[in-house]
Amino acid sequence: xxxxxxxxxxxxxxxxxxxxxxxxxxxxxxxxxxxxxxxxxxxxxxxxxxxxxxxxxxxxxxxxxxxxxxxxxxxxxxxxxxxxxxxxxxxxxxxxxxxxxxxxxxxxxxxxxxxxxxxxxxxxxxxxxxxxxxxxxxxxxxxxxxxxxxxxxxxxxxxxxxxxxxxxxxxxxxxxxxxxxxxxxxxxxxxxxxxxxxxxxxxxxxxxxxxxxxxxxxxxxxxxxxxxxxxxxxxxxxxxxxxxxxxxxxxxxxxxxxxxxxxxxxxxxxxxxxxxxxxxxxxxxxxxxxxxxxxxxxxxxxxxxxxxxx
Amino acid sequence: xxxxxxxxxxxxxxxxxxxxxxxxxxxxxxxxxxxxxxxxxxxxxxxxxxxxxxxxxxxxxxxxxxxxxxxxxxxxxxxxxxxxxxxxxxxxxxxxxxxxxxxxxxxxxxxxxxxxxxxxxxxxxxxxxxxxxxxxxxxxxxxxxxxxxxxxxxxxxxxxxxxxxxxxxxxxxxxxxxxxxxxxxxxxxxxxxxxxxxxxxxxxxxxxxxxxxxxxxxxxxxxxxxxxxxxxxxxxxxxxxxxxxxxxxxxxxxxxxxxxxxxxxxxxxxxxxxxxxxxxxxxxxxxxxxxxxxxxxxxxxxxxxxxx
Amino acid sequence: xxxxxxxxxxxxxxxxxxxxxxxxxxxxxxxxxxxxxxxxxxxxxxxxxxxxxxxxxxxxxxxxxxxxxxxxxxxxxxxxxxxxxxxxxxxxxxxxxxxxxxxxxxxxxxxxxxxxxxxxxxxxxxxxxxxxxxxxxxxxxxxxxxxxxxxxxxxxxxxxxxxxxxxxxxxxxxxxxxxxxxxxxxxxxxxxxxxxxxxxxxxxxxxxxxxxxxxxxxxxxxxxxxxxxxxxxxxxxxxxxxxxxxxxxxxxxxxxxxxxxxxxxxxxxxxxxxxxxxxxxxxxxxxxxxxxxxxxxxxxxxxxxxxxxxxxxxxxxxxxxxxxxxxxxxxxxxxxxxxx
Numbered sequence: 001x002x003x004x005x006x007x008x009x010x011x012x013x014x015x016x017x018x019x020x021x022x023x024x025x026x027x028x029x030x031x032x033x034x035x036x037x038x039x040x041x042x043x044x045x046x047x048x049x050x051x052x053x054x055x056x057x058x059x060x061x062x063x064x065x066x067x068x069x070x071x072x073x074x075x076x077x078x079x080x081x082x083x084x085x086x087x088x089x090x091x092x093x094x095x096x097x098x099x100x101x102x103x104x105x106x107x108x109x110x111x112x113x114x115x116x117x118x119x120x121x122x123x124x125x126x127x128x129x130x131x132x133x134x135x136x137x138x139x140x141x142x143x144x145x146x147x148x149x150x151x152x153x154x155x156x157x158x159x160x161x162x163x164x165x166x167x168x169x170x171x172x173x174x175x176x177x178x179x180x181x182x183x184x185x186x187x188x189x190x191x192x193x194x195x196x197x198x199x200x201x202x203x204x205x206x207x208x209x210x211x212x213x214x215x216x217x218x219x220x221x222x223x224x225x226x227x228x229x230x231x232x233x234x235x236x237x238x239x240x241x242x243x244x245x246x247x248x249x250x251x252x253x254x255x256x257x258x259x260x261x262x263x264x265x266x267x268x269x270x271x272x273x274x275x276x277x278x279x280x281x282x283x284x285x286x287x288x289x290x291x292x293x294x295x296x297x298x299x300x301x302x303x304x305x306x307x308x309x310x
Numbered sequence: 311x312x313x314x315x316x317x318x319x320x321x322x323x324x325x326x327x328x329x330x331x332x333x334x335x336x337x338x339x340x341x342x343x344x345x346x347x348x349x350x351x352x353x354x355x356x357x358x359x360x361x362x363x364x365x366x367x368x369x370x371x372x373x374x375x376x377x378x379x380x381x382x383x384x385x386x387x388x389x390x391x392x393x394x395x396x397x398x399x400x401x402x403x404x405x406x407x408x409x410x411x412x413x414x415x416x417x418x419x420x421x422x423x424x425x426x427x428x429x430x431x432x433x434x435x436x437x438x439x440x441x442x443x444x445x446x447x448x449x450x451x452x453x454x455x456x457x458x459x460x461x462x463x464x465x466x467x468x469x470x471x472x473x474x475x476x477x478x479x480x481x482x483x484x485x486x487x488x489x490x491x492x493x494x495x496x497x498x499x500x501x502x503x504x505x506x507x508x509x510x511x512x513x514x515x516x517x518x519x520x521x522x523x524x525x526x527x528x529x530x531x532x533x534x535x536x537x538x539x540x541x542x543x544x545x546x547x548x549x550x551x552x553x554x555x556x557x558x559x560x561x562x563x564x565x566x567x568x569x570x571x572x573x574x575x576x577x578x579x580x581x582x583x584x585x586x587x588x589x590x591x592x593x594x595x596x597x598x599x600x601x602x603x604x605x606x607x608x609x610x611x612x613x614x615x616x617x618x
Numbered sequence: 619x620x621x622x623x624x625x626x627x628x629x630x631x632x633x634x635x636x637x638x639x640x641x642x643x644x645x646x647x648x649x650x651x652x653x654x655x656x657x658x659x660x661x662x663x664x665x666x667x668x669x670x671x672x673x674x675x676x677x678x679x680x681x682x683x684x685x686x687x688x689x690x691x692x693x694x695x696x697x698x699x700x701x702x703x704x705x706x707x708x709x710x711x712x713x714x715x716x717x718x719x720x721x722x723x724x725x726x727x728x729x730x731x732x733x734x735x736x737x738x739x740x741x742x743x744x745x746x747x748x749x750x751x752x753x754x755x756x757x758x759x760x761x762x763x764x765x766x767x768x769x770x771x772x773x774x775x776x777x778x779x780x781x782x783x784x785x786x787x788x789x790x791x792x793x794x795x796x797x798x799x800x801x802x803x804x805x806x807x808x809x810x811x812x813x814x815x816x817x818x819x820x821x822x823x824x825x826x827x828x829x830x831x832x833x834x835x836x837x838x839x840x841x842x843x844x845x846x847x848x849x850x851x852x853x854x855x856x857x858x859x860x861x862x863x864x865x866x867x868x869x870x871x872x873x874x875x876x877x878x879x880x881x882x883x884x885x886x887x888x889x890x891x892x893x894x895x896x897x898x899x900x901x902x903x904x905x906x907x908x909x910x911x912x913x914x915x916x917x918x919x920x921x922x923x924x925x926x927x928x929x930x931x932x933x934x935x936x937x938x939x940x941x942x943x944x945x946x947x948x949x950x951x952x953x954x955x956x957x958x
Contacts, residue, residue: 012919013944043637046442150325154590157552165574165582166339242451249453250555250571262453269457269560276461283454290449298445433681511722514677518717519737519788520710523702529736530725537727609727609772 037227040303047299050292057289061112065105073102074257082275091281094267103259104282110260111241111289114174118240119233121179126186127229131222133187134194141191148184156181160243164252174253178240186232193225227304234297238290245286261286318601322594329590333583334375338368384584389576395584399566405475406558406565410550412485417492422536424493425500430527432505440497447494452553456487456560473562484561488553492546499542503535510534540604547596551589624828625651625674625796630688632666632673640684641900643669645852647688651796656822656829658843658860660836660875664897666852667832671798673698674830675713676705692796711741714789718801720781724773730757730784731769737791756787761817779810783817790821797822798830803838815842836879840864845933848872851898851908853924858934868928868936870913873950907939915940915948 041047069090077097085092091100133144154162163177198221206220245262247253249269253262261282268279378385384395428440450458463483464472470483507513508531516526554567562568566585573581605611620626632644644666651657661667672678674690674697690697692713697705717723725733734753738744744752750769757765760783773781782802789797799818803811819842822829833839839846839860846863848856848871856869867873874893895912898904904911910920920939928941940948 012922013917013939013942013946015915015917040637146321146324149321150328154329154586155548155551155593157548157555158586158589161574162333162336162582162586165577165579166336238449245451246453246552246556250559250574252574265454269453272457272461273465279454279457283458287446287450287454290451291445294445294449298441511717511719512725515715515717515723515785515788516725516736518675518677518709518715519791520706520708520741521736522706522740525736525740530728533727534725610774613772613775 037303041299044299044302046295047303050295050299053288053292054296057108057285057292058112061105061108065108066102069099069101071099071102073098073106073259075099084277092277094278095271095275100278100281103264104261104285107259107261107264107282108285108289110171110258111244111262111286113171114178114244114260115237115241117175118178118182118236122183122186122233122236123229125179126183127190127222127225129183130187130190130192131194131225134191135198135221137195137198145191148187151181152184154181157243157246160247161250161252164247171258174244174247177247178243182236182240182243186229186236189228189232190225193228194221197221197224227300231297231301231304234293234300238293241286241289261289314605315602318598322598326591326594330376330379330587331372333586334372337579337583379587384587385580387573387578387581387584389573389578389581395581398569398581399585399588402564402566402569405563406554406567409481409484409557409563409565410488410554412481413488414492414546414550416485417489418496420489421493421496422500424497426504426532428497428501429504429508437501440501444494444497444501447490448498450490451556452487452491453556453560455490456484456557459483459487460560475561475563480561480563484557484563487557487560488550491549491553495542495546495549496539499539500535503538504531507531507534537604537608540600540607543600543603544593544597547593551592620650622652623650624653624692625830626689626691627670627674628689628691630670630673630690631686632669632678632688633684633686634678635682635684639901642686642903643852643900644673645903647849647852647854649847649854649857651828651830652845654826654828655844656819656831656842658831658833658839658846659849660833660839660846661849662834662897664851664900665849666900667849668800670849671715671800671830671832674796674798675709675715676700676702677715707741710737710794711792712794713796713798714792714794715798715800716782716785716789716802719805720778720785721805723785724781726773729770729772730776734769734784734788734791737788741792752791753787756791757784759790759821760784760787761813762787779806779813782806782810782814786814786817786821790825793825793827795827796830797827798832800832801834802831804833804835811838818842836875848875851903852900853908853937855909855938856936858931858936862931862934866930866934867950868930868934868941869909869938870915870940871909872936874912877951907937917945 071089075098079097081093081095081097083089083093083097089099089101091104093100094103129144129148133141159181160174160177163180164173167173167176206215241261244253244260245265248260248262249266251266253260264282265279265286268276268282271278375385382396384399387393387395387398390398424440424444428437428444431437460472460483463469463486471480472483474480513526513530516530521529551567554565555571556567557563558565558568559571566588570582570585572578573585627647627649630644630647631642634641634643647666647670649657649659659667659671669678673685674692676697685698688698692708695704697708700708724730731750731753734756735744735749738749738752754765754769757769762768762780762783768776773784776784786802802818803814806814815838818829818831821827831838831843843860845859846857847854848863848869850871856863856867856872858866863872864876867876871893878892893912898908898911904921906919906921906923907913907925910916913920917939919942925937925939925942927935927937929935939945
């Protein structure tokens with residue numbers, strides 16, 4: 001609390017030119033929700049690394065892996081059985097002398113395909129179902145929810161097993177099996193979000209301006225749910241990959257001579273005692289995939305969740 | 311609350327009803343007949359058909375089937391002809407339950423400890439470590455973990471037996487393999503819940519009362535964070551069911567899971583469907599118990615809110 | 619420490635580290651609380667008043683709070699420097715606090731009586747039965763009917779106003795010397811507001827504690843406060859008795875606050891004068907007087923340097939360059955000259 005005894009320049013007491021806009025200025029550059037989330041995501045190194053690894057694995061499986069090696073995943077040469085990693089066979093060979101490198105990447109291709117498929121199903125069936133159920137509410141919602149409850153009454157994997165038993169095992173059947181119930185979780189989440197959003201002011205405002213229901217859903221509610229949808233996708237994909245691997249492991253999935261990570265792991269587990277390498281390679285890739293998707297999902301959830309903002 | 315429960319009961323029955331019906335119709339769709347063995351003469355086949363009631367019109371079979379199931383009769387195994395499915399399941403049930411429950415108890419305890427530490431040491435090395443461990447635990451599937459455990463703990467270190475089920479110690483590895491996922495899920499869940507609770511106003515108020523940090527955590531944070539843990543029960547039940555399929559195969563444990571997989575391999579349809587129904591019932595029961603428990607634990611549901 | 623004062627806050631500076639940078643919430647706040655009085659701290663959202671109040675009880679989140687300077691003197695101790703254990707002995711029996719939102723201030727899973735008894739047992743060492751009796755007494759004191767039965771109920775069984783009373787009961791449980799109320803009525807209906815304020819005034823007379831009331835509502839200030847401190851952008855810019863602030867405000871910001879209240883008796887031809895603009899960014903606060911950008915009397919010097927305090931009476935002081943000898947003479951706007 002100093003006293004006013006310093007000599008001050010009288011010129012300082014002239015009125016200041018006050019820019020009216022200064023007072024209205026909101027500090028900091030305007031940052032949209034997405035940009036802000038992207039910034040937050042970038043701070044999460046685990047998530048970024050995971051993203052990079054996932055992209056890398058995609059590239060390896062679909063492009064680089066097959067290109068780089070001259071071998072075919074099916075070619076059997078019994079003279080070369082059970083070789084450890086050599087300069088010719090980078091991951092070694094299995095009990096039929098097939099090159100593990102190409103087999104592992106072929107298996108990864110299958111797993112990634114399944115994952116993508118599950119994601120697409122999620123979006124086209126799950127989101128739509130959930131949006132309709134949540135937005136319409138009332139009786140329709142009740143009925144639709146009961147439907148999901150019943151579909152969920154049998155554990156997801158048991159349904160898949162049943163499907164595999166009824167139809168011939170193979171990629172198409174797996175697709176159907178996972179497609180039957182894999183989307184229900186997404187539907188639930190989207191429905192919950194719809195119910196949350198549809199009564200919020202911006203939706204009501206839009207409707208009071210004459211927007212039809214469909215327009216409101218499409219232009220307002222769904223964009224506001226995108227965050228949730230993306231996050232959930234990051235968890236459905238590994239869960240589908242896991243399901244396929246599980247089925248293959250118990251012998252119901254991909255049949256020989258095709259390979260999936262699950263069947264490779266299953267074969268490897270059988271040879272554990274003497275040739276553990278057959279287990280390690282596919283397991284490592286598989287776990288890497290799972291971990292990365294989970295990390296990515298976690299990171300996205302932290303970045304997109306408005307509650308975590310301070 | 312009573313009304314809420316009755317509604318849940320009704321839904322449960324309806325769901326079960328539909329599931330059982332669906333399994334019945336699936337059984338009709340299954341390719342081939344169980345008696346496709348060419349060595350059987352037509353007369354013997356007809357006799358077998360008659361014995362199993364397969365010669366009657368579909369709707370009659372359906373009604374009989376439904377009636378049987380409701381009485382707990384799931385038919386006889388096609389593979390082991392004189393043995394009722396239900397009995398076969400019940401014989402093997404204790405083993406699977408033992409391993410499963412042991413896994414859950416172990417997982418819950420360890421998971422809560424891990425999750426609590428992570429939440430209390432939020433944004434420090436401990437938190438990051440715990441989260442990483444939890445993510446790995448969730449990502450590494452049991453069918454990878456099982457063999458890995460067998461290799462390291464069993465073969466290399468010789469700590470536990472790696473297969474079969476002759477005495478208690480044989481249950482340790484299977485339970486261990488199953489528990490990893492439980493630990494990770496519980497840890498992540500508790501961590502998230504605790505962090506959310508710790509940010510609430512009433513925690514600040516508790517501190518403002520001059521309570522010690524420990525009292526605040528134990529009496530307020532933990533209690534509120536643990537309530538939603540009940541909702542993890544149902545997914546965990548699913549996990550245990552499907553996990554048992556894998557674990558029992560790998561560790562050669564004579565449980566329901568192994569039996570189920572075997573029945574798939576030999577196309578014992580009656581067994582497959584019977585076990586499916588059994589699993590569904592278990593799951594739906596778990597859902598019901600979960601709902602009831604939640605209603606009991608959360609005072610906001612248990613005691614109806616009455617404005618003054 | 620001055621004998622009349624029960625609490626002294628000197629040049630308090632508190633910042634928060636966020637992922638966007640350092641948020642300077644409190645930038646040199648000084649005020650005193652006299653024995654037995656009600657001091658109102660007034661300011662807009664973001665002025666730092668809540669942060670300052672929580673700092674008195676050290677309730678700011680440990681993880682990202684930085685104490686950049688200052689002292690809080692209470693009973694010959696600097697509260698900012700006390701160990702956590704000693705603070706725990708002060709929170710409750712010596713200084714207590716009531717928060718803004720009654721709907722979230724109580725633990726939803728614990729019975730109301732027990733939440734009151736926690737404090738009683740810890741600080742006053744009461745046994746179970748005695749504590750329950752006392753809890754019932756407290757509920758009664760804050761005006762909750764049928765206290766005996768209600769002591770065993772859960773928070774969701776009470777309405778908002780009732781919950782706030784419970785929170786007050788918890789705060790009073792140990793007869794604190796200082797009672798801090800952070801916007802206690804903001805989340806309540808107007809009629810309930812009046813009741814709660816009445817209750818607070820009542821209790822203060824009975825127990826004789828000194829009260830810090832944080833609010834942005836000048837109506838509340840007028841009805842219960844003895845003295846007022848006006849905060850803006852983390853600084854106290856004017857303090858005085860209630861009469862002085864309302865009848866002889868000395869700062870353009872205070873003028874603005876008073877002029878923007880709609881009064882039922884005012885001449886309808888007179889416009890409401892809102893204060894244009896918004897408060898400055900706490901991440902990058904201005905170096906001079908923080909109100910410069912929104913002040914119609916701003917001079918060049920205002921943007922350069924923070925003005926010193928000018929004392930107008932024993933209780934009244936304000937920080938504004940307009941009070942400097944070299945500044946032009948400025949009259950407060952007509953709306954507030956001679957109000958009531």
